[in-house]
Amino acid sequence: GAVVSQHPSWVICKSGTSVKIECRSLDFQATTMFWYRQFPKQSLMLMATSNEGSKATYEQGVEKDKFLINHASLTLSTLTVTSAHPEDSSFYICSAHASGRSYNEQFFGPGTRLTVL
């Protein structure tokens, strides 16, 4: 199967700082990537859809100015949590759609655990 990586795998930061999370498709091109957030003991919540070369589409209730998404190439999407606060502490997961395959499976990254102190 295709591989999606995320970097970093975990990060601890002080309140008020910004954190960038990278999502890469390692062996395929991904015109569309998705960003999810998962709080402890809860399910994944879709945050936004990231399309290469265009603006991301955010789900209702997700602040686009706080969660900046950039999808500058077919293999890289980044999520920047700006002015992070403790309530932003969560497990952030990206997924990528592998273009051109017979079944449009989504491949998920291993996740990034963000802790804001």
Added chain:
Amino acid sequence: DAKTTQPNSMESNEEEPVHLPCNHSTISGTDYIHWYRQLPSQGPEYVIHGLTSNVNNRMASLAIAEDRKSSTLILHRATLRDAAVYYCILRVSNSGNTPLVFGKGTRLSVIA
């Protein structure tokens, strides 16, 4: 997307078969039934998917009711590594450009 209903948790003995049910009574004709699972502290991984017919792959089998209002994921021999949260998801069409919307899933515990 139509909603799915799954039991919160299930338990299985190691090397026994496991049947994980999913109800989707409001499924539409174009909804595909997808199953993903999430191991602890990892991203979800694809298990299987189907539209109308039963499906088998190396990981599991998917049994779809004739009226498509329910389905069952079958793990033929549960191992400790199968302990995870299993998500049954409906998605309109087979397009990978549409996101997967996760419900609460079923937490499967496997007992040695």
